Amino acid sequence: MSAPAPSLFSPEAKSLAQRLGMTLGRPNLEVFADTLLELARADARLLAVTSDSRGSGKLGPFGQALPRQIVELGIAEQNLVGVAAGLASTGRTVFAVSPACFLTARSLEQIKNDVAYSDNAVTLVGISAGVSYGALGSTHHSLHDFAALRAIHNLAIVAPADNIETREAVLAAAALRRPVYLRFGKAPLYTLPCAAPFELGRARLLRPGNDLAFLATGETVVHALLAAAHLEETSGLRCRVLSLPSVKPLDLQAVRSAAAECRAVLTVEEHMVHGGLGEAVAAVLAQGDAHPRFRIIGIPDEDTVTGSQADIFRHYGISMEGLSRAALDLLGRSAPPA
Amino acid sequence: MTDHDLALKSLAYRKGILRWIKHAGAGHTGGDLSCIDILNVLYNRILRVSPDTRLDPSRDRYIQSKGHCVEALYVVLADRGYFPESDLETLCGYQSHYVGHPTRKIPGVEQNTGALGHGLPIAVGTALGGRLDGASFRVFTLMGDGELAEGSNWEAALAAAHYRLDNLTAIVDLNTLQISGRTRDVMNHEPLAEKWASFGWAVRTVDGHDFAALTAALEKPLEPGKPSMVIARTLKGKGVSFMQDVAKWHHGVPSDDEYARALAELDAQVLSLGEAAR
Numbered sequence: 007m008s009a010p011a012p013s014l015f016s017p018e019a020k021s022l023a024q025r026l027g028m029t030l031g032r033p034n035l036e037v038f039a040d041t042l043l044e045l046a047r048a049d050a051r052l053l054a055v056t057s058d059s060r061g062s063g064k065l066g067p068f069g070q071a072l073p074r075q076i077v078e079l080g081i082a083e084q085n086l087v088g089v090a091a092g093l094a095s096t097g098r099t100v101f102a103v104s105p106a107c108f109l110t111a112r113s114l115e116q117i118k119n120d121v122a123y124s125d126n127a128v129t130l131v132g133i134s135a136g137v138s139y140g141a142l143g144s145t146h147h148s149l150h151d152f153a154a155l156r157a158i159h160n161l162a163i164v165a166p167a168d169n170i171e172t173r174e175a176v177l178a179a180a181a182l183r184r185p186v187y188l189r190f191g192k193a194p195l196y197t198l199p200c201a202a203p204f205e206l207g208r209a210r211l212l213r214p215g216n217d218l219a220f221l222a223t224g225e226t227v228v229h230a231l232l233a234a235a236h237l238e239e240t241s242g243l244r245c246r247v248l249s250l251p252s253v254k255p256l257d258l259q260a261v262r263s264a265a266a267e268c269r270a271v272l273t274v275e276e277h278m279v280h281g282g283l284g285e286a287v288a289a290v291l292a293q294g295d296a297h298p299r300f301r302i303i304g305i306p307d308e309d310t311v312t313g314s315q316a317d318i319f320r321h322y323g324i325s326m327e328g329l330s331r332a333a334l335d336l337l338g339r340s341a342p343p344a
Numbered sequence: 345m346t347d348h349d350l351a352l353k354s355l356a357y358r359k360g361i362l363r364w365i366k367h368a369g370a371g372h373t374g375g376d377l378s379c380i381d382i383l384n385v386l387y388n389r390i391l392r393v394s395p396d397t398r399l400d401p402s403r404d405r406y407i408q409s410k411g412h413c414v415e416a417l418y419v420v421l422a423d424r425g426y427f428p429e430s431d432l433e434t435l436c437g438y439q440s441h442y443v444g445h446p447t448r449k450i451p452g453v454e455q456n457t458g459a460l461g462h463g464l465p466i467a468v469g470t471a472l473g474g475r476l477d478g479a480s481f482r483v484f485t486l487m488g489d490g491e492l493a494e495g496s497n498w499e500a501a502l503a504a505a506h507y508r509l510d511n512l513t514a515i516v517d518l519n520t521l522q523i524s525g526r527t528r529d530v531m532n533h534e535p536l537a538e539k540w541a542s543f544g545w546a547v548r549t550v551d552g553h554d555f556a557a558l559t560a561a562l563e564k565p566l567e568p569g570k571p572s573m574v575i576a577r578t579l580k581g582k583g584v585s586f587m588q589d590v591a592k593w594h595h596g597v598p599s600d601d602e603y604a605r606a607l608a609e610l611d612a613q614v615l616s617l618g619e620a621a622r
Contacts, residue, residue: 053476077472080506085465085499092469095455096477097401115459116496120466124448124456 012316014193019232019326023196026235031169031197034190034225035133039064041176042101046075052099052180053077057086063103063133083108087116091126099127099180106132106148106189107139114154117187122160127183129176135165135189136224136276137305140314148189149305152253153281155187162206163253165189165224165275168197171251174204182206191225191276193315198231198249207252209260215244218333219264219298222274223250223283226303226324230274233329240342245333253283261290270299270336274329276319279304301336303329345388347555348621353423354384355614358583359607360419360429366603368435370444374593376416378519378552378578379486383420385558386484395425398452404481405470407455409463410488410517411445412595418442418450426452461494463487464514468500471512471571484562486515490522493531498543504571505544513562513572514545517552519580523594540573552576584609 015023031037046052046068055077060069069076077093079086083104090102102109109132110117121128132151139146155163164179164186166172172190179186202210212227213234220230227249234245246268248260264271271291273284284302291300303323311321319325323332334341345353357380365371387393391404408417415435422429427450434440441449445458455466467485474481487497504512516536524530533539537547546567550557558576566572580594581587584606587596598606 074476079503080499082499082502084461084496085468085503088462088465088496088500089469089472089503091455092466092471093473095405095466095470096473096479098473116462116465119456119459120462124466126455 012314014316014319016325016327022232022235022326026199028196028199030194033192033194034166034169034172035192036064037169037172038131038176038188038190039068041173043068043071045176045180046072049099050075051097053093053101055079055086055090055093055100055102057081057083057104057108059104059133062105063131065103083112084116087113087128087130088120090128091116091120091124094126094128099183101129101131103131103133105146106135106151107146110148110151110154110187117155117161118158121185122158125160125185128185129179130187132187132189134192136191137310137315137318138191138193140318141312143312144310147310149278149310151187151189152275152277152283156254156281156286160185162186162255164206164251165253166251167224167227167249168195170197171204171249175251178204178206189224193225195225196228198228200249204251207255207257209248209250209257211246212249213245213247215246216268217243217245218270218272218337219246219248219268220272220274220329221248221250221261221264221283221287223253224276226274226276229319229325229329232326233333236326236330237333241334241339243333250283253286256286256290258290261287262294262296265291265294265296265298268298270333272301272303272329272333272336274303274324276324277304279306299336301332303332348617350384350388350555351617352614353388354381355583355610355617357384357416357419357423359610361415362598362603362606364415364419364432364435366598367433369597370436370595371415371597372412372595373597374521374580374587374590375410375413375488375517375519377582377584377587378580379410379413379517380416381553381555382486382515382517382558382576383416385555385562387420387424389559390562391484392481393452395451398426402479402481405454405467405483407463407467407470407483407485408446408457409460409485410491411457414444414446417446417453421450421452424452460488460491461496464497464500467512467514468504468509471504471509472507474511475507475509481511483512484515486517488522489516489518489520489527489533490530492516492533501540501543501545508569509571510565510568513565513574515574515576517578518575519578521580521589521591521594523591525591537575544570545573546570547573547575549575549577552578553582583613
């Protein structure tokens, strides 16, 4: 019998999530696929374009329901993006769906030129992003995508944190009719308690506080939220938690407010520490008036440790426990005795 | 428009290309001169496009994959009334939209190109979009022969045949030279016609400076159910003796003396065409 897949959450984190009233949702990838199918049913000119990625993109039901609205291009990501740009030029809403690792590296030039520079309304969907593929190794990880794509003009970069942000991001991308990159993982995620609406380019406040601000994106946000709640229970710290689904455009106002109002800022992302959300925030802080203590949590610049996504997250401190320790360390405090 | 009219137009286009490259101090002279007869036939005989209908969803599309030969495209678009030719005074200048590769900021340009191996995939997507709509427009793309070393072309070649895109015509400007020398020495792609045929394309090889042959190859899809590949055998630098078939003119800019000699040669060809018509 094989061992059960390791959990992204420790028993203590699960227990805290329960006390916070959070319930485990579905993988964002599935919510994306459902939302896309719903949109496609209402818009016959919406197309999903795949590179032998129908299954991994959870688009099987889409393909069965609307076979005329899905285009298969085989394992050829450069052509995937070029063809998607051409299809968009005929006035269609086009979602190009491919594993993030291949989509944003192999076809980077097509993204830069055919989508962003030519301004073709393609939504690029990077599936199983970050270290979602875990033990498959670094060929299948996308820890470069924020960095590579942030340096391209005319491309929004969105990493939803939960099922709600995912659905809203897909709807927003379809309505925007501009180049967008969406990034999803495939693990089931807790639904985050948040009253703030999703808006492209805006942060969402999940928890108020001024001792430290967690600025997190994508599927690391839940760990930041749990860390903030854990720190309040164990150390009495009040930590702000912001979900930043839009890595670009960044919510500058939210970042500046956090810097001005909190003693420390800690960014969290499922991306290499170079060129991602952390460095985007660092650039805002360094060029602003407020200079709180600051730390970037992500995957360091080294051979990524092997293992499942949960193993990798835990190893690099992307967990309730790891982020709590990092926050205390940044504030110059030691952890309370257990 | 007769072949004779087209021949005169091509000479005028060649003079325009040299004029604007000389003016800007930059440009891809050799390739402009090798592909200009193809552009001439496309824009004056084949493409159902006009400045007034440039955003009409039913227009034909021309996507220039060999974007570096933009001066040829600019001269033809100006002649077709998309913009005043005097706009090219700003070619490659500060804040000009007329940069050294096509962009959609210029009326009549369909896609921003310049990195090689991009035109065919976009053209495949555009043709597929038309097919899905049941639209009657055709899609054309022009590639260089050196460009065929880019792998993305062959991904797109598979897809075009897979989807039986007979509304797509790709043209290779086979001038047999690229920036470093002979294409066959840099990266041989022959036998080219057999390659495309084996990928499932209908293929015709023509003299890329023969208006009648180009017209016959381009006026309709070569074969129902297959994308069309027109391999146009051309001469790099065609029309100016000292530029012809010389790799260094890939992006050479003529000196004052070379420019005068080139114009004199082209004017002499205009004269002899006139005499031939009498």
